[in-house]
Amino acid sequence: MRFTTIRLPDGPSLMRALAQHVWSSTTARDGIVDLSDALVMVPASRASRAFEHHLIALAREAGHAFVSPRVVTPAGLASRFVVPTANILGSMGIQLAWRHAIISAEARVISALSPGGMDAIPGEPLEPASIDALAARIATLHRDVTSACTDFVSVAAELRATMPELDLDRWEALLALEKGWRKALEREQAIDEPTATRLASSTGALHAGGIARIYVLLADPERIQRELLGALAARDIAVSVLVHGTHAELPAPLDEDGFPEHAAWARAAVVVPQDIIMLADTPADQAAAVLDALSAMPTPRRSCDMAVSVPDEGVAAQVASLLPSCGVAVNALPSRTAADGPLGMLLSVLADYLQVRSCETLGALVRHPEMESWLVRQGCVRPVASVSEFAVSSGADILPDRIDFGNGLHSRVTTTVAHIDALLDALRKSKSVLQTIAALREVLGAVAADASLVGRESAKAFHTAAEELLVVPTRFTDGLMAAQVLVLIGEAMAASMLATEGTDDGVELMQWLDAGIDDAPNMVLTGMNDGIVPGGMEVDPWLPDSVRARLGMPCAMRRQARDAWILHALISRKRFIRLVTGRTQMAGDPLQPSRLLLGLQGEELARRMAWMGDPKSPRSSATRWAAVAALEGQFSVNVLPAGPSKFVSVSVTAFRDFLKCPTLFQLKRDPRLLLDGADDGAVELDSMGFGNLVHAALQAWGRDEAQRTAAGELATIDAALIEQRVHAALDEMRDRDYPKSIRGAYVVQFALARERLTAFAHVQAAWAADGWQVVHSELSFATRPRDEFGRPAPVIGDTGLLLQGRIDRVDVHPDRGFAALDYKTSAKPNDPEGEHRKPKGRWVDLQLPLYAVLLRSIGITVPPTNLGYFALPSNPADTAVLLAGKWDDAFLGEAEAEATRIARLIVAGQFIRDPDYEPDADDPLAPVYGVGMRGLRGEVLS
Numbered sequence: 001m002r003f004t005t006i007r008l009p010d011g012p013s014l015m016r017a018l019a020q021h022v023w024s025s026t027t028a029r030d031g032i033v034d035l036s037d038a039l040v041m042v043p044a045s046r047a048s049r050a051f052e053h054h055l056i057a058l059a060r061e062a063g064h065a066f067v068s069p070r071v072v073t074p075a076g077l078a079s080r081f082v083v084p085t086a087n088i089l090g091s092m093g094i095q096l097a098w099r100h101a102i103i104s105a106e107a108r109v110i111s112a113l114s115p116g117g118m119d120a121i122p123g124e125p126l127e128p129a130s131i132d133a134l135a136a137r138i139a140t141l142h143r144d145v146t147s148a149c150t151d152f153v154s155v156a157a158e159l160r161a162t163m164p165e166l167d168l169d170r171w172e173a174l175l176a177l178e179k180g181w182r183k184a185l186e187r188e189q190a191i192d193e194p195t196a197t198r199l200a201s202s203t204g205a206l207h208a209g210g211i212a213r214i215y216v217l218l219a220d221p222e223r224i225q226r227e228l229l230g231a232l233a234a235r236d237i238a239v240s241v242l243v244h245g246t247h248a249e250l251p252a253p254l255d256e257d258g259f260p261e262h263a264a265w266a267r268a269a270v271v272v273p274q275d276i277i278m279l280a281d282t283p284a285d286q287a288a289a290v291l292d293a294l295s296a297m298p299t300p301r302r303s304c305d306m307a308v309s310v311p312d313e314g315v316a317a318q319v320a321s322l323l324p325s326c327g328v329a330v331n332a333l334p335s336r337t338a339a340d341g342p343l344g345m346l347l348s349v350l351a352d353y354l355q356v357r358s359c360e361t362l363g364a365l366v367r368h369p370e371m372e373s374w375l376v377r378q379g380c381v382r383p384v385a386s387v388s389e390f391a392v393s394s395g396a397d398i399l400p401d402r403i404d405f406g407n408g409l410h411s412r413v414t415t416t417v418a419h420i421d422a423l424l425d426a427l428r429k430s431k432s433v434l435q436t437i438a439a440l441r442e443v444l445g446a447v448a449a450d451a452s453l454v455g456r457e458s459a460k461a462f463h464t465a466a467e468e469l470l471v472v473p474t475r476f477t478d479g480l481m482a483a484q485v486l487v488l489i490g491e492a493m494a495a496s497m498l499a500t501e502g503t504d505d506g507v508e509l510m511q512w513l514d515a516g517i518d519d520a521p522n523m524v525l526t527g528m529n530d531g532i533v534p535g536g537m538e539v540d541p542w543l544p545d546s547v548r549a550r551l552g553m554p555c556a557m558r559r560q561a562r563d564a565w566i567l568h569a570l571i572s573r574k575r576f577i578r579l580v581t582g583r584t585q586m587a588g589d590p591l592q593p594s595r596l597l598l599g600l601q602g603e604e605l606a607r608r609m610a611w612m613g614d615p616k617s618p619r620s621s622a623t624r625w626a627a628v629a630a631l632e633g634q635f636s637v638n639v640l641p642a643g644p645s646k647f648v649s650v651s652v653t654a655f656r657d658f659l660k661c662p663t664l665f666q667l668k669r670d671p672r673l674l675l676d677g678a679d680d681g682a683v684e685l686d687s688m689g690f691g692n693l694v695h696a697a698l699q700a701w702g703r704d705e706a707q708r709t710a711a712g713e714l715a716t717i718d719a720a721l722i723e724q725r726v727h728a729a730l731d732e733m734r735d736r737d738y739p740k741s742i743r744g745a746y747v748v749q750f751a752l753a754r755e756r757l758t759a760f761a762h763v764q765a766a767w768a769a770d771g772w773q774v775v776h777s778e779l780s781f782a783t784r785p786r787d788e789f790g791r792p793a794p795v796i797g798d799t800g801l802l803l804q805g806r807i808d809r810v811d812v813h814p815d816r817g818f819a820a821l822d823y824k825t826s827a828k829p830n831d832p833e834g835e836h837r838k839p840k841g842r843w844v845d846l847q848l849p850l851y852a853v854l855l856r857s858i859g860i861t862v863p864p865t866n867l868g869y870f871a872l873p874s875n876p877a878d879t880a881v882l883l884a885g886k887w888d889d890a891f892l893g894e895a896e897a898e899a900t901r902i903a904r905l906i907v908a909g910q911f912i913r914d915p916d917y918e919p920d921a922d923d924p925l926a927p928v929y930g931v932g933m934r935g936l937r938g939e940v941l942s
Contacts, residue, residue: 002230003216003239005258007246012521012574015047018217018242019054025213028064037212038069041077043219045497047517048073070211074218074225075495078193081232082200083207087190092468092492094142094192096476099135101181103479110134112173132484136491138174141542146194147222148552152178158547170542188473197224201231213238219260219516220562223552226257244569251568251599262549265561269599270568277528277597278580279612279619286526286582287318289620291326293524293578294507303329303507307520311512312527314586318622319509319526326625329506338461339494341454346370346447347462347493351486353420354427357399359391366416374447378419385676386412392689395746396739403739423447433477436485437466454498465492516566522576529581529591534563560595567596580620581612641672645909649783649793649802652850658902659843661917662910667925675925684745691825693730694753694872695778695808696737698760698823700729702777702809703789715773716765723761727754752874756825759876767811767881772819776810781854794857797900799907807851809870810860819866820851821881829871832884836895848884849895864892 008017022040026033035055042048048071059066072080082088089097102110114134145155156171185191191199200206206228214229214237221229233239241258252268255261278293280286290308297306308330310316323330338344346368353361365371366383375383390396390403390413403414423446426439450458466489469477480488510518512533515525527533537545537556548555570577581593593612600608611617640663650669658665667675685693704725709715716722730753738746781793782804793802809821824830836845848867855862868883905911919926 002233002256003241003258005246005254006240006242008242008244010573013050013054013519014217014244014517014569014573015042015050015519016054018042018215019051019058021242022069022215023055023058023062023066028062031064033059033062033064033066035069036067037210038215039080039211039213040069040071040215040217041221042071042073042217043513043517044073046514047217050517050519074221077225078197078200078228081206081208081211081228082193082196083205084196085191085199085205086196087188087471087473088196089185089190089192089472090468091139091143091193091495092465092488093190093472093476095135095139096472096480096488097181097184097190097192098138098142098177099131100184100476100478101177102131102134102138104180104184105177109173109176112169113138113177128481128484132487138177142192143194144543144548144553145551146192146198147224147554149198149223149227150551150553155543155547155551158551159543162550163544163547166544167541184475188475190473194224197228201227204231204235206231206235208232208235208237211237213240215240215242217242217517219565220262220558221259226259245572249572252564260561260565262558262561265564266557268561268564268568269601270564270571270596272567272571272579272597272599274608274611276571276578277612278578279583279617280580281583281619282622283312283314283318283582283584283586284322284622285620286312286315286580287322288622288625289578289580290319290524290526291322291328291625292620293580294328296578297522297576305520306507306522307515307518307524308507308509309512309515309523309525310509310527312529312532312582312585315526315582316509322622322625323507331506331508336498337494338458338496338498339490341458341498342368342370342450343444343448343455343458343462344490344493346444347486347490350424350427350443351483351490354424354481354483354486359387359394359396359399362399362417362420363387363391365420370447370449371420373449374423375416375419380416380419381412383412383416386410386416389413392685394738395685395742397743398741400739400741427482430482432474433469433472433480433485436480436482437470439482440466440486457496457498458493461493461496462489464496465489468492512563513566516569521574523570523574524578524580525570526580527582528579528594528597530594531591533567533594534560534596564596640666640911641670643909645907646671647801647906649804650796650903650906652803652805652847652854655846655850655899655902656844658906659845661914662905663913664917664919664925665906666911667928675928684743685749687826690749690753691823693733693749694756694825695823696733697726697730697753697757698808699778700733701726702774704729705774706777709773709775715768717769719762719765722764723758726757726761730754730757755876756872756874756879759879760870760872763870763879763881771813771815772811773813774809775812775818776807778806778808779810780804780806781857791854791858794854796853796903797896799900799903801903801907803850803854803899805850805854807854810855816863817866818855818860818862819868819883820848820855820862821868821870822848822851823872824869825872827874829873829878829880829882830869832868832882833886836884843895843898846895846899849887849892850899852892853896853899864888 006021008014009020011017011020018040022035022038023033026035026038040051042051051071052068055066055068070080079088114130142152145152152171152175156168156175159166159171160168211232214232216229216239229239243254243258246254251270252264253261278289280289294301294306308319310319320330339348349361349364349368349371353365355361363384366375366387372384380386390410394410399417403410403417423443427436427443430436430439444462448455448459469485469488469492508518508520512525512527515523525533530536535556539545540548543553545555549557579597581597582591584590598605598608647670654665654669657668667673701722705716716725730750734750776789778789780790782790783793783802785791793804795801796803807820808823809819811819811821813819832848836848837843849864851867852862852864864887865883865885867887868881871878871880871882873879918931919929921931923931
């Protein structure tokens, strides 16, 4: 064997055992343990931090100072030893070199690589996004192939010999493309890192740099890393492979290098006692199984002694939700990379906005916390709300260059866009990667201000990626747009893991691979299902899994062997361990138990399968823990302002909110809150927006009609003429208030509005022929009337609170007197009587009765039976004027008394929550009411 295999000391922590071995291998001199001649290779940066922590603890215990060894992950091994003979390109440079080769390739080559997809058309440039996607795909394939110490030529030969039915034209095209790629590298005196590593390993062009011994703790290093370690061993550097067990302790053999033998470990029967397996149905039940397992752990229980593996996202979300509600604090969800942090997300939304200047990308950009804070510092008022309101009200998809429509309603979003465009001006104008990164650093310097640990680590990952990009030959980066540069940097940042956030004393949630190196002696492993642990077979139309296995590339067999090795180590070393297997995913799709739990044969296997499938077998249930959490699980957020009421007025439509729930009224109407739920991602007008669209056209028509009758003309009874005029009003509003290009759904809604206006014209003509004529259209009552159509708001009783409102129509009849009508565009026509008070006398609305109060303040008396709706429902045949025929003066008096009662409560600041009211889960205000949330409670584990 080229390497020495060493069994680590016993104990639940592999990283502590590793530190113990490295520490004990060196004798202290003059009180100093010098480990500078040692290099330790661990699976990930997380393991590196744990190893260093244990070394410090050992030094403290021994009372010695020490010189640290070099600690690397597999990705950093080559750069530590390979002597550069050319500009060595990392993953980003390799991908950009492939991008250059694709741009330079013949059209037939590109067509063969993407049949039926990105077909190259002679004389026409390829789409940048398609080029980037193909380059990334080939770069990933190149990484997998070279990691196995093979090449595209060998892979193509293997496919020709064993799988001639595959699309071999694609591989011929790939070989042709590779020739261009290698020529481009030679012209730039550059070399890809895998090739440089193999050359250095074969020629001995390695620099040890004082390293005399190497310790390797990996389940499955790539072949290229083994070659490099072998070359170092040939130079008398002692390479030790550290394992958790040897010989009879293991269910399958190690290979000649001391690592798990792939084929044998993929078939290995890892002994999993049935009493450590926990059955669950749904992801929520798996979360409950975690609590069951934590309850069964030996006391005393400390969070630092517990860990939970949650490789499935659905289960992870359930665990992170359920545990805190039952008094168990948790740390952050696992595997958050620098690309997922605030800085990475900022780069992502910036790239999207630079690429497509749309309402959607603008909305995502201004919602980023640091961008929103920067805009506020620039003097922008409520930037998120203004963009949301603009997106919904304008119907714009692509953001217009000039927002010169909407009668000034969009001035705030104009200011916001102007500041953003000024900030990004240098980025848009950049002509090279150097200029782009310089401009980007200026942008981030102005906007990003996260000084937290996560912020610092994200910034470090950003600068590392930027520096890697800056050394890529300019030939390979020519033509990159700013957005593409940001995407590349973001993708590179995804390789850097962020430090865990959350409470210092929480149970840590982690991914499956992290569980194998975690220190906690007590472990719960969820997601023990095929396709999760072990991972499923990757379907690759370019290179089937069976060929990958034969060539030693990443494949399903290697993943299963690795996972079996990790599981064996966990079972053999942890003091307490539970394995949770579920039956369904979040969407209800069935799951199969992990094959790692079925390492049995014959009758034993049959009994295990029967036990797992038996509905009477003990299963963890979320119901039990939900009941426990409910004891103190009511969750509420107090966002209501304290102090005296700030209300000066209230609108006639606001009473409906108060009658639903006084707290809802305050949330939506209090001038200190004014919470709303505008959705800048809306693809169409909501019901209120559509109603406003129809109202606006009818307002213009109604005011014109009122002017005509006031001048002595007869009311219009010609349906065709009314239709012509309301359509003209709609078209004028479309041209004035909306951009030229609107979303397709808005085009449809304008057509639907036109249809309802046509139905209106026919009913209106009959109404006018019956003797009614329009007196007022959109008559408003306000604290400060703004135009000739406004009147002063009257006081509600003796409360001092002003009553505001806007009445859609006031008509008059020579015999029946005045009528007040409200346009209704709901899907079905509404009965005005049922819309205001339920049969048992409970008020639900006061709108129409309060119209009578408003009109009374200007000397217009409306009989109760002349209050009603002008219904404009989705079915044109149901269009009608619906009057409240059963109302009388007593009814109006009761309604006014109810309004006065509510007004007094508003003035007194009494907005007591109605315990019977709860908004729907998708309501924007649902979180304020605690809908879908669980509160925290004290220790409940038995």
